Amino acid sequence: MGFLLGLALTGPMVAAMAQTAPAAPADRAEPNAPVEPTPPPSRLDAPLFYQLLIGELELRQGEPATAYAVLLDAARRTRDESLYERAVDIALRAQAGNEALNAANAWRQALPASLAAVRAQVRILLALNRLGAMGEPLRRLIELTPEDERAGTIAALPRIMRGHPDPRAALQLMQSVLIPLAERPATRIPAQLALARALAQAGQNAPALALARDVSQRQADAPGPALLALDLLDSTPEAESVVQAYLQQAKAEPLIRQSYAQWLAMRQRHAPAQEQLRRVTQALPEAAGAWFQLGVVAVETQDRAQAVAALKRFLELDAAQRAARTASANTPSPAPGGSASPSEASPEEALTADPDEASAVQANRQAEDARRTRAMLLLAQLATDQGDYAAAQRWLQPLEGQAPRLDVQSRRALILARQGKLEQARALLRAMPEASAADALAKLLAEAQLLRTIERWKDARLVLSRALERHPQDTDVLYELALVLERLGLHEEMERHLRRIIELRPDHHHAHNALGYSLAERGIRLEEAHRLVERALELAPGDPFITDSLAWVMFRQGQAARAVELLRQAYEARPDTEIGAHLGEVLWSMGQREEARKVWRESRERDARNKVLKDTLARLKVDL
Secondary structure, three states, X not given: OHHHHHHHOOOHHHHHHOXXXXXXXXXXXXOOOOOOOOOOXXXXXXXXXXXXXXXXXXXXXXXXXXXXXXXXXXXXXXXOHHHHHHHHHHHHHOOOHHHHHHHHHHHHHHOOOOHHHHHHHHHHHHHOOOHHHOHHHHHHHHHHOOHHXXXXXXXXXXXXXXXXXXXXXXXXXXXXXHHHHHOOHHHHHHHHHHHHHHHXXXXXXXXXXXXXXHHHHHOOOOHHHHHHHHHHOOOOHHHHXXXXXXXXXXXXXXXXXXXXXXXXXXXXXXXXXXXXXXXXXXXXXXXXXXXXXXXXXXXXXXXXXXXXXXXXXXXXXXXXXXXXXXXXXOOOEEOHHHOEEOOOOOHHHHHHOOHHHHXXXXXXXXXXXXXXXXXXXXXXXXXXXXXXXXXXXXXHHHHOOOOOOHHHHHHHHHHHHHOOOHHHHHHXXXXXXXXXXXXXXXXXXXXXXXXXXXXXXXXXXHHXXXXXXXXXXXXXXXXXXXHHHHHOOOHHHHHHHHHHHHHHOOOOHHHHHHHHHHHHHOOOOHHXXXXXXXXXXXXXXXXXXXXXXXXXXXXXXXXXXXXXXXXXXXXXXXXXXXXXXXXXXXXXXXXXXXXXXXXHHHHHHHOOOOHHHHHHHXXXXXXX
8 A cells, every 4th residue: 555655746757758548449339539649659668667666665765866866867867857957856846956957968968959958057057157058058048049049048048147257157147148149130239238237237338328328229119228217317317317217218118107106206206207197197007006106206396186086096006906816716717527616725725825926915915005005195185285084084094903103193183284273183192002112202293393384483392302302313304303393493403413323324314404505595604505415416316405505505606507407497496386486586697587487386376375486475575
């Protein structure tokens, strides 16, 4: 019985080699029944069957070396690919790299035209870090790949070298393989792109971008150069022109446009990001993620109508997708024999489920939940800003079943405060549970933010001072308190806190910017203000608010022409009301009064309550 059980459980090679025996003829054949073709004779003769059985049993008994030797011998005698593959697999599972390579070499020698053999050899050589031996196998891999798949294989070559500990050696290998391919018309484009990516992986961004640009100019609709340029954007700003050139093509991939929009948004360039995302949603009207991103960016540009429409569309698509998933999960799946069975995983499936895949699915669900919650919070915020408190509460209502969240309660507190129920609002925040000192600090910061929003500056100062007593080194508390002190006109104390932040965190661009802007606003120590804001811009390149601060410093220094240039740049990237107020004032001072009025009107439409805008118009005695 034990032998029969062992025979039943022997490994996949026996099953792979065996052919199904012809069925025994029925006692009474039906007339006119189709004649089944006779299967080819099995290669699995008795000695070979016994050899494979021994090999698999040795493996099951913890003797991979013996199993490897037996199966490799069988592979050599039969020249069977599946046996070579099994021998390689046994060696790799036993972490015997040299034996795996020997099997792959024997495989290639026996079957020189085998694509699977050369793939295995490349994979093993890479794992063994034998780059010097990889040139010939990689070239052979390209030769054996079917012509319609060759471009994809060439494009994949740099990826297998990504993260190699010796980037220079990896680049030399790629160059030895790719440069000859780049000289052939049939493989020139994919080889040049692969070579460009290999250069980028080795840190040689300038030549990588030059190659990508060359391909882009010769094949404008090729997505490869734009994809590489996207990867280079952070370190090589010149790469942006390659992305922009590609996106001008009528058939530009929407997902590349969406990735570019994300990059723009991360750099506070919300206006161009909004335009790119608008075009993505036109091309992919069912793409929920793109609608969500468009809504978030539109909130930043103060485009309320676009934000509301996009976020509502996202929630509609999200609900439809969740309903479809639920329906699919509840639909019976066919079982063997044509009967229906529930879609729940069987015990065997549960045991063999990939934990990494399950974890990825769970992470994706959590990300979806986070987007859904944020969309509702933003819609509640937009409704609150319009004074539509009933609508704001309706957007928050679906979140009531969740565990108490500070961001949700903060929205509810603001609604109460706007309705004149400030004490009730503060009590709501203070009642939030706290499991740690970090939770307690977050509650204080939320209360201070509420008080700042409704311009209760003295109360906000008291709350933040209490937080600072408990957390004297916390830069978030110091920064929030500095902003409040600025509003209260306590500039010396404000400066002290901002300089303390810079001492604690020299890379804190907000502190550099706030201090520099405050000095410029008061018209004092303008050289120092200039240095501070320039340092902030070095720490956060392209930030529209810091660019606005630098322009304001230069305007105070009498450099109106340069100031207006910077302000146009900042306003184009992010049409914020305060930036618009500054741009309008500089234009007004230069005599360009119609354009100034136009900018101010646009800014007022976005936020008529903005203090900087109102103060500017009052000081200049401008009636729009």
